[in-house]
Amino acid sequence: MRAFRSSFLATALCFTAFTARAQDAPKTAPAADDAAPDAPVESVGKDAGDPFGDELGGTVAGPLSFRALLQTRYRHTFARASRNSRPGYALREDTLVRDGDGLQLSRLFLRIASDPLPELGFKTILDFAKLDNPENVVKQAYASVRPVPKRVEIAIGILKLPYSTMELDPIAKFELSDLGGTDDLIKNLGFAGRDVGVELMAAPLPKPKLLRISLGAFRGHAKDEHASPLGALGARVESKPFKGLRVGIDAVGMPTSQDYKRPFETSGKDVLPAPPDPLYPREQRWAAGKAYSADVTFDRRHLTLRAEGLLGDRVDVDERYGARSFWAAWVVAAYDVHTGPLRFTPALRAEWLDLDRDHDVGRRRELSAGIAFPYKKRARFLFDVKRTDVQHGTPVLDSPKPLPAFPYFERDSTRVTAQFQLEL
Numbered sequence: 001m002r003a004f005r006s007s008f009l010a011t012a013l014c015f016t017a018f019t020a021r022a023q024d025a026p027k028t029a030p031a032a033d034d035a036a037p038d039a040p041v042e043s044v045g046k047d048a049g050d051p052f053g054d055e056l057g058g059t060v061a062g063p064l065s066f067r068a069l070l071q072t073r074y075r076h077t078f079a080r081a082s083r084n085s086r087p088g089y090a091l092r093e094d095t096l097v098r099d100g101d102g103l104q105l106s107r108l109f110l111r112i113a114s115d116p117l118p119e120l121g122f123k124t125i126l127d128f129a130k131l132d133n134p135e136n137v138v139k140q141a142y143a144s145v146r147p148v149p150k151r152v153e154i155a156i157g158i159l160k161l162p163y164s165t166m167e168l169d170p171i172a173k174f175e176l177s178d179l180g181g182t183d184d185l186i187k188n189l190g191f192a193g194r195d196v197g198v199e200l201m202a203a204p205l206p207k208p209k210l211l212r213i214s215l216g217a218f219r220g221h222a223k224d225e226h227a228s229p230l231g232a233l234g235a236r237v238e239s240k241p242f243k244g245l246r247v248g249i250d251a252v253g254m255p256t257s258q259d260y261k262r263p264f265e266t267s268g269k270d271v272l273p274a275p276p277d278p279l280y281p282r283e284q285r286w287a288a289g290k291a292y293s294a295d296v297t298f299d300r301r302h303l304t305l306r307a308e309g310l311l312g313d314r315v316d317v318d319e320r321y322g323a324r325s326f327w328a329a330w331v332v333a334a335y336d337v338h339t340g341p342l343r344f345t346p347a348l349r350a351e352w353l354d355l356d357r358d359h360d361v362g363r364r365r366e367l368s369a370g371i372a373f374p375y376k377k378r379a380r381f382l383f384d385v386k387r388t389d390v391q392h393g394t395p396v397l398d399s400p401k402p403l404p405a406f407p408y409f410e411r412d413s414t415r416v417t418a419q420f421q422l423e424l
Contacts, residue, residue: 048160048168048214049140049159049167049168049194050111050125050140051107051109051111051125051139051170052067052170052172053169053170053172058111058424059424063114063115063116064112065111065112065113066110066111067110067111067113067423067424068108068109068111068422068424069107069109069172069421069423069424070107070109070420070422071105071106071421072103072104072105072106072420073103073104073177073419073420074102074419075100075101075102075104075177075415075416075417076101076102076415077097077101077413077415077416078413078414078415078416079097079098079412079413079414080411080412081094082409082411084409086406089406089408092408093408093409093411096396096400096408096411097413107127107129107171108127109125109127109128109139110125110126110128111124112124118146118149119145119146119149120143120144120145121144121146122142122143122144123141124138124141124142125141126138127139138158139158139194140158140159140160140194141158142155142156142157142159143155150203150208151202151204152202152203153200153202154198154200155199156197156198156199157196158195158196159194159197159199160192160195161191161192161195161216161218161232161234161252162216162234162235162250162252163186163191163192163234163236163250164191164192164293164295164308164310165248165297165306165308166179166182166183166186166192166308167183167186167187167192167193172421172423175304175345175372176349176368176370176384176386177370177382177384177417178368178384178386180330180349180353180368181351181353181366181388181397182310182330182351182353184398185326185328185355186291186310186312188316188397188398189291189312189315189316190220190286190315191232191252191312192252195218195219195220195232196219197216197218197219197232198217199214200214200215200216201213201214202214209239210241211238211239212236212237212239213235213237213238214235214236214237214238215235217229217230217231217233217234218231218232218233218234219232220232220254221254221258221286222254222256222258224260226256226258226259226260228256230255231254231256232253232254233253233254233255234252234253236248236249236250236251237249237250243300244299245296245297245300246295246296246297246299247294247296248295248296249292249293250292250294251292252290252291253289253291254286254289254290254315255288256288257285257286258285258286259283259284259286260284261277262280262282262283263279263280268282268401269401269402270282270401270403271402271403272402272403274405283318284318285317285318286316286317287313287314287315287316287317288313288315289315290312290313291310291311291313292310292312293308293309294309295307295308295309296308302335302336302337303333303334303335303336304333304334304335305331305332305333306331306332307330307331307332308329308330309328309329310328310329311326311327311328312325312327313326314326314356319403321395321407322359323357323359323362324356324357324358325357326354326355326356326362327354327357328351328353328354331349332347332348332349333348333349334346334347343373343374344372344373344374345374346369347368347369347370347371348369349366349367349368349369350365350367350368351365351366351368352364353365353366355394355395355397361393361394362391362394362395363390364388364389364390364391364394364410365388365389365390366386366388366389367386368384368385368386369384369385370383370384370385371384378423379420379421379422379423380420380421381418381419381420382417382418382419382421383417383418383419384416384417384419385415385417386415387414388410388412388413388414389412390409390411390412392409395407395409396409396410397410
């Protein structure tokens with residue numbers, strides 16, 4: 001691990017020196033923020049899931065462009081003491097509800113991109129804030145082949161599954177500090193977030209923005225002894241019929257179930273409380289399933305409105321505690337205020353999530369309010385408050401390992417966050 005971290009730090013230093021040298025050289029292309037700071041760069045879809053939401057910008061050195069994003073935050077959670085009567089559970093639940101409190105480097109992205117030809121492109125996004133977990137350092141890394149530029153594109157590598165605008169929209173533009181519990185759930189289930197695969201994006205109409213279709217095949221949970229080129233299948237249809245309006249629907253399906261006995265795992269914490277076969281206590285099981293979502297976004301002048309509804313299966317056999325499906329919905333409203341030299345953006349967000357549609361348990365509600373102050377178009381100071389109310393007996397979203405026979409329960413809480421963000 002130490003060698004891995006050292007190599008990544010050395011790589012970061014090399015890129016820093018390279019970009020610093022490039023800044024002294026004549027620019028081959030203007031940065032997107034300098035050219036049009038308030039106008040998003042139009043794209044046929046290759047920027048889906050990009051944390052910045054554009055294709056150019058930052059430092060340009062020859063065929064390569066570099067961008068960086070830093071997010072540092074302080075969080076504090078207020079919650080009543082747990083009253084769980086099971087031995088040791090109260091202390092563990094009090095610890096879980098405050099997980100992530102304090103000062104934290106939440107993101108340190110470095111994006112390296114290149115479009116040497118209109119028909120070819122490359123992009124990789126690294127998160128140096130996750131050096132303690134190497135599997136989470138590479139956020140995206142894929143090549144793009146465009147047989148018909150701006151019309152047809154094929155992406156191959158590590159990219160975002162075409163599900164939920166919470167993952168597909170740029171995180172640097174998100175109005176609050178937390179995407180909510182639904183985002184955590186769909187990533188844990190494997191329906192959203194990054195995965196290895198191939199995706200075809202097409203814009204068949206005369207105006208590409210009127211219709212964009214994405215179809216992809218991904219690894220999903222099918223690997224090793226259960227490897228399949230169709231571990232997960234995803235599709236998204238998106239349209240921008242009017243200026244400022246975007247509507248989309250998407251779906252991801254996992255056609256087969258997988259059961260990993262993991263006979264050589266003897267030291268991990270992923271021990272089941274009651275394994276189907278005692279000879280393999282670290283067995284992992286994933287069910288077949290599917291998930292759908294529909295979204296609408298309105299962004300015009302200073303007003304931004306976004307909403308999304310989600311529905312899907314609980315494919316996490318070992319951690320769902322009897323749940324079979326879930327549903328969720330969320331809405332965000334933000335308004336960019338300009339008063340003389342002062343500029344700020346207040347935002348409100350509401351989210352409803354039911355972890356278990358088939359039983360009277362698992363409902364969560366999150367209400368968030370925040371205000372952001374931009375500085376010099378590159379930096380942003382954000383302050384927000386999130387109130388979470390959960391139904392009694394609702395299991396935690398991401399249970400620590402080893403899994404307990406009886407789940408730890410979610411808690412009502414209020415979380416306050418102060419965040420600083422810098423884009424380069």
